[in-house]
Amino acid sequence: MPVLDRTNAAEVERYEKFVRETPYRSLTQDLYWSEVKDDWGNEQVYVERDGEIVAAMSILIKSVPGGYSLLYAPRGPLCDFNDIELVEELLQEAEVVAKKHKAFALKMDPEQLYTEELDALYRDRGYEVTNVGATKEQLIQPRFNMIVHLKDEDPESLMLKFRGRTRSKIRRAAREGVEVSYGTDEQYLKIFYSIYEEMGKRNQISIRSYEYFIKILKAFPNDARIYVAKHEEDYLAAAVTINYEGKLYYLYAGSSNEKRNMNASHLLNYEMMLWGIEAGADQYDLGGVFILDGEKDGLFNFKNGFCQQDGVTHYIGEVDKVYRPMVYKMFVKLVPKLQEIRKSLSLG
Numbered sequence: 001m002p003v004l005d006r007t008n009a010a011e012v013e014r015y016e017k018f019v020r021e022t023p024y025r026s027l028t029q030d031l032y033w034s035e036v037k038d039d040w041g042n043e044q045v046y047v048e049r050d051g052e053i054v055a056a057m058s059i060l061i062k063s064v065p066g067g068y069s070l071l072y073a074p075r076g077p078l079c080d081f082n083d084i085e086l087v088e089e090l091l092q093e094a095e096v097v098a099k100k101h102k103a104f105a106l107k108m109d110p111e112q113l114y115t116e117e118l119d120a121l122y123r124d125r126g127y128e129v130t131n132v133g134a135t136k137e138q139l140i141q142p143r144f145n146m147i148v149h150l151k152d153e154d155p156e157s158l159m160l161k162f163r164g165r166t167r168s169k170i171r172r173a174a175r176e177g178v179e180v181s182y183g184t185d186e187q188y189l190k191i192f193y194s195i196y197e198e199m200g201k202r203n204q205i206s207i208r209s210y211e212y213f214i215k216i217l218k219a220f221p222n223d224a225r226i227y228v229a230k231h232e233e234d235y236l237a238a239a240v241t242i243n244y245e246g247k248l249y250y251l252y253a254g255s256s257n258e259k260r261n262m263n264a265s266h267l268l269n270y271e272m273m274l275w276g277i278e279a280g281a282d283q284y285d286l287g288g289v290f291i292l293d294g295e296k297d298g299l300f301n302f303k304n305g306f307c308q309q310d311g312v313t314h315y316i317g318e319v320d321k322v323y324r325p326m327v328y329k330m331f332v333k334l335v336p337k338l339q340e341i342r343k344s345l346s347l348g
Contacts, residue, residue, distance in 0.1 A: 003097060004043070015044065018078075021245070024110070026074075027244040028074035029075055036212070036215045040061055042060055043058075043097045044058045045096075047089050054079065055078065057078065057090055061101050061103075068104045069104070071103045073108045073109075074109070077108060077110060082112075091321055094106060105324070106321040113316070114132075114314040130317050139317065141288055142289055142290050143314065144292060144312050146287065147286065147307065147313045148161065148306050148310055150282060150283055161310065163305040163308040166308070169263035170263070173229075173263040176231070178262055178264050180229050184221070192213070192254070193210050194235070195236075195237065196252065196254035198257060199253075213252070223244055226239070226241075227271065228268075231259055236256050236265075237254065237256065237268045241272050246280065246283070253265070269286070286306060
């Protein structure tokens with residue numbers, strides 16, 4: 001069967017084994033991520049050859065006005081996106097899901113590097129592609145990701161990959177007594193959420209609910225950690241991170257209004273990278289940015305300090321399989337409701 005039967009334990013185990021072991025693995029394509037996004041429907045499809053799964057895709061399903069739905073494969077599909085024949089074989093299996101839910105489109109945004117050739121390949125096949133020149137409002141996830149490669153690094157060589165000012169800030173924070181610890185219990189979650197709320201108010205941005213983070217910890221109990229940076233009695237920064245089969249994600253974070261000159265977030269990230277090295281992780285993903293300009297975007301400036309050597313990772317962006325062109329055009333071009341959908345899907 002092309003659609004995963006979630007009631008079949010053996011089939012689910014086989015599917016999850018592929019998802020976690022494929023080199024194209026991604027946190028948001030894991031079966032358990034659909035439990036975090038439990039206010040959406042979900043289905044999983046795959047392609048099998050000679051008894052082995054060779055491609056897979058977890059799909060979130062959002063109902064929209066008019067009786068239609070939008071399908072979204074966050075950071076999927078899990079296969080070589082350059083192999084368009086395999087991708088289209090997988091999309092053929094997804095037709096069952098599209099018809100069942102009266103989908104107007106299936107949106108994909110894999111962790112696949114952008115090339116002009118790949119871009120042209122999908123455009124020539126009739127897909128709607130959004131990447132170069134796209135605004136923040138046009139994308140669910142940023143296509144510029146800040147990734148530090150950890151393989152074969154040690155604490156000293158890792159530090160040398162950073163910008164000089166970033167190294168100085170990390171050392172200064174440690175020298176002035178900032179302490180970093182981690183946990184997974186409710187005490188750590190409450191500390192994190194208090195700082196996360198404070199950051200949201202300061203920056204006037206919407207934030208996730210407390211219950212959302214409980215779902216993350218329940219879904220990935222062996223992979224998630226909450227890191228906290230403290231100076232004396234003041235909690236200064238905190239983050240939720242997940243080591244997903246060697247891909248370490250800086251998933252959610254916040255900093256308090258106290259002692260902001262102590263650079264607690266710099267030390268916090270360094271300590272999380274050290275965990276990645278200790279755990280044998282290949283990379284540390286600081287998350288995405290929409291603007292590659294340190295003067296205009298403080299978030300890029302902060303993350304770029306860690307990625308001075310590894311640079312910016314440019315993903316292909318969003319590639320849409322359109323089933324109902326008129327409905328697609330209405331929602332993508334005309335309906336503000338899609339912005340709410342994008343917000344609910346985003347990792348930010």
